[in-house]
Amino acid sequence: MTSKTTPNKPQQTGTLNKYRGIIFAVTLFLLFNLAVLGLNFYTSSTLDSDAVSINLSGRQRMLSQRTAKVLLSIQVDAAQGRFDPKNTEELKKVSTLFDTTLNGFKTGGMVVGGDEKPVHLQKVSGEAAIKAVDDALMIWQPYKKLLQPVIESSVVNEITLDIATDYARENNLKLLKLMNDLTTQLERNTKTKASNLQLIQTIALVLSLLLFANIVFNALRKLRSADGEIEKAQRETTEILNTVKEGLFLLDPELNVGSQFSSSIGKILQHEVSANMPFMPILEQLVSAEIYTSAKDYIQLLFGNKVKENLMLSLNPLTQVKVQSKNDTTPRYLSFQFNRIVEGKHVLHLLVTVQDVTEQVTQAEELSALKGQSSINLELLKRLLQADTYQLQDFLSHAHGSLESLNAILANADKRAANHADLANQCFRIIHAIKGEAAAMGLDAIETLAHEFEEHLVTLRKKSEWDAQEILSLPVMLSGMLEQIRQIETISNVMQAHHQANNSTAKPPSISTSVGNNLQRLAEQVSQSQNKKVQLKLELGLLDEMDTKTVHQLQQIGIQLIRNGICHGIEDADIRLAKGKTAHGEISIATRMNQQGVIDFIVRDDGQGIVPSRIRAAMLASGRYATDIVNQLTDKEIVGKLFEPGFSTASSTDKDAGRGVGMDLVQSLINEIGGDLKIDTKADVFTQFAFRISKPAQPSINLNATEAVV
Amino acid sequence: MSDLSEKDIEIFIEAIGGYFKQITKEAASVGVAYLAKNAFPMNDYTGMIKVSADYEGALYFSAPSAMLRHLLTVMKEPNQSDENLLDAVGEIANTISGNARKYFGENMVISIPEKIAHLPENLDHQARPYAYVIIIKWKHYSASLIVDISRIR
Numbered sequence: 001m002t003s004k005t006t007p008n009k010p011q012q013t014g015t016l017n018k019y020r021g022i023i024f025a026v027t028l029f030l031l032f033n034l035a036v037l038g039l040n041f042y043t044s045s046t047l048d049s050d051a052v053s054i055n056l057s058g059r060q061r062m063l064s065q066r067t068a069k070v071l072l073s074i075q076v077d078a079a080q081g082r083f084d085p086k087n088t089e090e091l092k093k094v095s096t097l098f099d100t101t102l103n104g105f106k107t108g109g110m111v112v113g114g115d116e117k118p119v120h121l122q123k124v125s126g127e128a129a130i131k132a133v134d135d136a137l138m139i140w141q142p143y144k145k146l147l148q149p150v151i152e153s154s155v156v157n158e159i160t161l162d163i164a165t166d167y168a169r170e171n172n173l174k175l176l177k178l179m180n181d182l183t184t185q186l187e188r189n190t191k192t193k194a195s196n197l198q199l200i201q202t203i204a205l206v207l208s209l210l211l212f213a214n215i216v217f218n219a220l221r222k223l224r225s226a227d228g229e230i231e232k233a234q235r236e237t238t239e240i241l242n243t244v245k246e247g248l249f250l251l252d253p254e255l256n257v258g259s260q261f262s263s264s265i266g267k268i269l270q271h272e273v274s275a276n277m278p279f280m281p282i283l284e285q286l287v288s289a290e291i292y293t294s295a296k297d298y299i300q301l302l303f304g305n306k307v308k309e310n311l312m313l314s315l316n317p318l319t320q321v322k323v324q325s326k327n328d329t330t331p332r333y334l335s336f337q338f339n340r341i342v343e344g345k346h347v348l349h350l351l352v353t354v355q356d357v358t359e360q361v362t363q364a365e366e367l368s369a370l371k372g373q374s375s376i377n378l379e380l381l382k383r384l385l386q387a388d389t390y391q392l393q394d395f396l397s398h399a400h401g402s403l404e405s406l407n408a409i410l411a412n413a414d415k416r417a418a419n420h421a422d423l424a425n426q427c428f429r430i431i432h433a434i435k436g437e438a439a440a441m442g443l444d445a446i447e448t449l450a451h452e453f454e455e456h457l458v459t460l461r462k463k464s465e466w467d468a469q470e471i472l473s474l475p476v477m478l479s480g481m482l483e484q485i486r487q488i489e490t491i492s493n494v495m496q497a498h499h500q501a502n503n504s505t506a507k508p509p510s511i512s513t514s515v516g517n518n519l520q521r522l523a524e525q526v527s528q529s530q531n532k533k534v535q536l537k538l539e540l541g542l543l544d545e546m547d548t549k550t551v552h553q554l555q556q557i558g559i560q561l562i563r564n565g566i567c568h569g570i571e572d573a574d575i576r577l578a579k580g581k582t583a584h585g586e587i588s589i590a591t592r593m594n595q596q597g598v599i600d601f602i603v604r605d606d607g608q609g610i611v612p613s614r615i616r617a618a619m620l621a622s623g624r625y626a627t628d629i630v631n632q633l634t635d636k637e638i639v640g641k642l643f644e645p646g647f648s649t650a651s652s653t654d655k656d657a658g659r660g661v662g663m664d665l666v667q668s669l670i671n672e673i674g675g676d677l678k679i680d681t682k683a684d685v686f687t688q689f690a691f692r693i694s695k696p697a698q699p700s701i702n703l704n705a706t707e708a709v710v
Numbered sequence: 711m712s713d714l715s716e717k718d719i720e721i722f723i724e725a726i727g728g729y730f731k732q733i734t735k736e737a738a739s740v741g742v743a744y745l746a747k748n749a750f751p752m753n754d755y756t757g758m759i760k761v762s763a764d765y766e767g768a769l770y771f772s773a774p775s776a777m778l779r780h781l782l783t784v785m786k787e788p789n790q791s792d793e794n795l796l797d798a799v800g801e802i803a804n805t806i807s808g809n810a811r812k813y814f815g816e817n818m819v820i821s822i823p824e825k826i827a828h829l830p831e832n833l834d835h836q837a838r839p840y841a842y843v844i845i846i847k848w849k850h851y852s853a854s855l856i857v858d859i860s861r862i863r
Contacts (some may be wrong), residue, residue: 414845475843
């Protein structure tokens with residue numbers, strides 16, 4: 001395993017997504033401020049233009065008075081017989097300026113400004129200002145015409161002059177007032193604009209502040225959340241490091257221990273460990289000089305990054321190493337694993353995982369010693385190491401008890417005056433149950449022994465008299481099975497002793513889980529050997545509330561019915577497909593409690609069903625039953641035959657079926673439980689076995705059931 | 711390493727059967743056979759042979775006095791003292807021993823038979839977790855053959 005910290009595109013995309021809200025808010029803030037700035041610029045330029053208008057409007061007042069004053073001066077000079085061309089010139093200048101400015105107010109355009117430079121004058125707006133300009137023009141147009149001869153003539157025409165002067169006297173104040181009104185109106189307009197601008201600026205400022213506050217708030221929230229996540233991650237890392245059983249730490253290229261390490265490391269290494277502490281001296285104290293040198297080379301090779309990590313795994317000299325204990329004389333074994341942490345092509349650290357494997361090593365040694373003493377095979381050892389402790393103990397205890405019962409049957413055979421066939425049937429039932437359970441546990445050796453025992457019993461069942469060798473064969477086979485079970489008990493005890501000695505805190509699985517696992521394993525095995533596709537659905541929660549004896553009986557029933565369901569019920573995949581079913585057959589096993597608290601045990605398969613005509617045909621084909629006897633039996637009697645010992649419809653026998661014991665055993669177990677077996681079945685659709693745990697009765701068989709039966 | 715087979719045990723049974731057949735013209739037969747780890751069906755007189763080499767343990771032939779008396783009678787032996795009854799059971803054990811020696815060869819070293827009256831039903835030391843118990847029938851009598859032999863090599 002190699003860890004890489006190389007940054008990549010998805011990470012960047014992730015960061016962008018993470019801060020999308022903030023980025024959006026900042027962009028909005030900038031756009032908003034740009035808009036406000038633009039508005040300010042526009043309003044300022046408008047106000048500049050308004051200032052020009054107000055100035056020129058003020059100048060119009062002055063020009064109207066200068067016009068009148070110069071006109072009167074010309075009249076006074078004329079009365080005294082004088083003529084001053086300067087006056088005429090000034091009259092021309094001021095009247096022209098007044099005229100262009102007034103027309104500028106009316107239509108907008110370039111006029112001469114206060115500094116004698118051309119300036120753009122805006123057309124007036126607003127009803128009152130327009131009226132003032134229009135009224136002024138009404139007075140000014142005739143005034144202008146009357147002034148024209150005065151300005152153009154180099155000789156004073158007293159009549160023309162008097163007419164003009166009279167008009168000036170009459171309208172001068174009116175014109176002044178109108179220009180005053182215009183100025184006032186322009187000032188008012190400008191003031192309104194300035195107020196609006198102020199309001200807009202205030203609103204923009206408030207909005208801008210709100211946006212800014214939002215950005216700050218979101219940023220802080222993100223930061224706090226990020227800080228919280230970092231803190232949480234750190235806390236979790238610390239918790240992991242404090243609770244993990246393995247010793248974990250990082251080793252830097254200088255071979256120093258990193259800043260974070262699991263709290264168990266000190267205990268495992270039996271050496272105090274702190275951050276930045278050199279690792280090699282600790283290792284040197286633990287292992288032999290030879291292993292130490294190899295380990296040092298190996299670690300340096302790992303930092304070298306020239307050889308692939310996977311290729312180097314087998315070179316690790318610390319995979320399972322015997323270590324020196326400080327105060328303990330018993331040997332300890334540790335396992336060190338090194339994994340590169342790579343950034344780019346550079347090995348940053350090695351993640352070192354240290355485990356105390358003393359238990360596994362000593363257990364393996366003891367098991368290996370046991371193996372030397374007996375004929376236990378490795379496959380059996382593997383199965384036992386994987387086995388569920390509860391199931392194994394339960395199986396061993398029941399198997400032992402059952403074999404003791406079988407032995408008692410053998411010991412009392414002559415006292416019971418039972419015939420040999422009965423004796424064989426009794427033994428058969430016991431061995432068949434053990435075989436089923438052993439198969440479910442995956443204990444192939446016992447399953448094989450039991451199968452051989454069954455085959456032998458089949459041979460014996462056919463004989464009315466047994467010779468000495470045949471009588472003797474039964475305890476010999478029994479002894480073989482007991483010996484096998486004794487060996488498993490020995491191993492199981494060693495495993496349990498180790499388990500207890502090491503105070504294992506691992507919670508054992510619940511009884512229902514344990515039974516479920518067994519049934520699943522059995523279903524897989526049988527369906528594989530029968531070359532069928534089967535799914536097992538389990539609903540066994542109520543087993544956790546039952547006594548162990550009932551659980552064991554129900555498990556045995558489950559085992560037999562799964563075998564039967566797969567061997568006789570579920571069709572081959574191609575047949576199922578031809579029938580319009582799914583290729584996978586389904587077997588469900590359920591424990592269900594009704595409202596009265598009574599528990600039902602239900603096993604159902606969606607196979608070919610129990611069909612009396614097929615059983616009849618199979619009985620006749622087997623040649624073991626006379627035609628007339630078979631024909632005399634009713635359908636229910638035919639189905640009832642399934643429960644007779646030795647009865648089987650299978651055309652051949654194998655490890656899974658064909659001995660005709662399964663249903664006999666099921667009936668006998670249900671009788672022990674005191675149940676009331678009910679069989680519902682429909683040809684090519686389903687078969688359901690159900691019984692109530694607690695009520696003794698005879699099986700009731702319904703051959704015309706509907707699928708709705710539960 | 712394999713445990714005792716049916717054939718191995720049969721050697722002991724055949725020895726007993728052969729003995730009765732030869733002496734009384736009436737063969738002994740096997741009644742029942744089973745396993746036991748205590749409460750062995752010991753009778754009044756027991757002949758015991760111990761084995762070693764590739765095997766360990768012992769074999770017991772235990773017969774009721776009535777059976778042995780009947781046997782002595784058939785053999786026309788008027789002295790039916792305890793000692794003679796012990797000798798009779800010892801003789802059977804000896805026969806078993808001879809047959810076993812012939813069958814197992816040097817792999818099984820067999821001791822001189824011991825004759826014990828009223829041996830307790832529980833053994834002091836047991837070689838097998840479960841010993842074989844074979845009930846031998848002769849006429850209406852039942853004797854016990856207890857095979858507590860285990861192969862160790």
